[in-house]
Amino acid sequence: MNESEFRLRLEIDNTVLQVWIEQGWLVPETTAGGRDFREADLARGQLILDLINAMGVNESGVDLVMDLVDQLHGLRATLRDLTDAVCHQNPDVQEHILSELYRLERQGRR
Structure with missing residues (x-):
């Protein structure tokens, strides 16, 4: 527009x-x-x-919020790229990554 x-x-x-x-x-x-x-x-x-x-x-607050929004969008794009990269790995590598994620989750790190 x-x-x-x-x-x-x-x-x-x-x-x-x-x-x-x-x-x-x-x-x-x-x-x-x-x-x-x-x-x-x-x-x-x-x-x-x-x-x-x-x-x-105020203006400083808007600056901060907009910066955080931009960071969030950047992190989402990075996560999407990482997910795509993992999906292109061999199944055994994918399983290893998932196992590690579950282990970290059980430790309360996620």
Whole structure:
């Protein structure tokens, strides 16, 4: 979606959007036609609005939350890659990994 539609859907003005981009909370794709926003950007924008308006979180707090969200997404991607890598191993290697996970779980490390 273009910048105008994005601002309209979130009911924010250009100044607010510019601050969010400058803070790095949103990183839209830049094309020849301008900025392009994805549905994920819309969800991030709604989260930012909820943090600020509904919860009273200040700019530093939003910074922290958005950083944690980004870290969580990065960890999920890493876990997905690790899971794919394990699935491509021989069954005996997969069984060994599962056994180790169960052992760690019994020790309370998970």
